[in-house]
Every structure is written in C-alpha cells, then in structure tokens.
Amino acid sequence: MPAIVLHAHLDPFPSPHARREFLAGCRATLPILVGTIPFGFVAGVACVAAGMTPLQSVALSLSTFSGIAQLVTAQLLAAQSPLPVVLAAALVLSLRHLMYSAALSPHVAHLSPRWRLVMSYLMTDQGFAMGVKRFSEPGDRAYREWHYLGAALTLFVTWQSAVTAGAVAGAQVPASWSLDFVVVLSFISILAPTLRTRADLAAALVAGAVALIAAGLPWRLSLVVASLCGIAAGVIYERVKAR
C-alpha cells in the first residue's frame, strides 16, 4: 500500500483526464519539433556570433522564450543600440502576443492567476495555435488547459535545449547547409494561416514591402515601421470596404 500512496503524492495531475489531455498535448507537438530544434540551434549560434556569452544567450532564451525576440535583441546589442530601442523592437515583435492573449482569455478566465501566469510565460505562436484549436473543439471542456501545458512544455524544453546546444557548440554547422532558412520557413508556416481575408493580405503585403523599402533605417527600425504600416493598411482596407 505505501507504494500507492507515494505514487498518488507524486502524481502532478489532478485526475486521469488531466493526464490524458497533457500527454495528448505533448504528442500533438512532436511533429513541429522538426522546425523548433534547428531554429533554436540557429538562435543560440546567432546570439554567440553577435557577441553574447553562452550564459547570456541561454539567459535571454529563458527570459523571452521567443526566437525572433532573441535574434533581434542579439543583433541590436551587437550594433550598440540604446536600451529603449531594444525594448521597442521587442514590444513590436511581441504585439502579436496581445492578440493571442485576447483570444485565449475567455478560455482561461476560470483558472487561477498562477495558472494564467504560467500559460502566459509559455505562450508561443505554435503553442497558441494548438491551444486555441483544442479549446474550441466541441465536447467536454474540463482540463483542456492541461493540453496547452503539455504542448507548451514540450516546446519549452526542446527550445531551451536547442538554444543551449547552439550557444555552446557555436557555428559548427557549415553555412552551405543554409540551416538558418528554417527561421524564415517557421515564420512562413505561421504567417500563412493568418492570411484569411483580403484585408489580412493587404496588411501582410504592405508590411513586407515597407520592411524591404525601409531596410536601410538604423536599429532594425524597419521592423517597427513596417509592422505599423501593415496594421494601418489592414484597418484602412476594412474601413474602405465597409463603406
């Protein structure tokens, strides 16, 4: 009997139902890791190449858990950019999290603040996409936050391991492999499903064009300008169409 008591004590799940959701979330994430692992490795390599120590690279990865924020922060620090510029770039890159947070909020309103804080810290594009899909499915809605947690933790552990490996190993991968293209492809795979209407397309085309035209601006300001122009284009398109 003691063995059973011990097991019950160590079991982190409140019910078998929660455990099933958690494991289903982990499993659903496994195919995506084919992108996560090289992206994380590239991010770790890039941070060290930009002049950060491996410790700083891993610390940045733990504090942000966001590939693009890590890459841009490392570039900006290497260019001796002032701190407000670094923070502004991170804010613009993180604006999409506002939208994800708004979309998830009705599904998590019943959870404790601690749960919601953990879910926030672990939020990623892919984790959000899988979470919102599971939350929206019909049927019994209990314990679906465990599905999100399973997916998010799988991504987190994989990502942090890949970044650490990249930061420690350094640029051991030949440039001719073009492994860094995985970063662009990851964002293409996230971009495509967001293009549902002509207004979305207008926002993306304008943002993309401005990013190229404004590329000469210092401190990666092109990213900020392009994002704001794209958002404005979408809003204006919608206004004109509604008239």
Added chain:
Amino acid sequence: MTTWLAIVGVGLVTLLTRASFMLFANPHKFPHAFRVALAFVPPAVLAAIVAPGLFMPEGTLDFSFDNLRWTAGLAALAVAARTRNAVATIYMGMAILWALQWTLR
C-alpha cells in the same frame, strides 16, 4: 551591463504582452477599433519578419534568380497556404532550397 539589462527588459516586455489579456484586462472593455487593429498584428509583423529573409538574404535587395531563397520561400508559402501544415512547409521549403542549391551549383 547593458546586455543583462536588455535580457531582463526584453523578458519583461514579452511576458507582459503575453499576460496582458489573460491576466490583467478584459479585451471586450477596449474600443472596437483597437480589437480590429489587433487582428492585423500577426499578418503584419510576421510579413515584416519574413520579407527580408526572402529578398535580402545577404543584407541587400536581391530579386534575381541567383537568390534562391525567395523562390524556395514563395514555394513554401504556397505549400503553407494549401496544407496549413507547419511541418510540410518546413520540409518542403528546405527540400526546395537544397534541390536548387544542388542543381544550380
């Protein structure tokens, strides 16, 4: 020192945006225009990230066919739009880039 300040600051910025509506605010209390604008954030920001990766791989604009990344990237975008499958997109994109690199070398 700046590096460590940036590590903490960027971490706070990303955490606060993620926690915004889940922890602190109700999105329905914000004006309609704000929520409309919010909907265009992902396509705009993601396109602003992707475009230079395709058309300026060496840091300068390159629309020529010597730049294999925009061909491979647009093909991957077509795969992504059709399949909505991140894994297929990444596999296809890398396969196309490697195939182009190999045949054109």
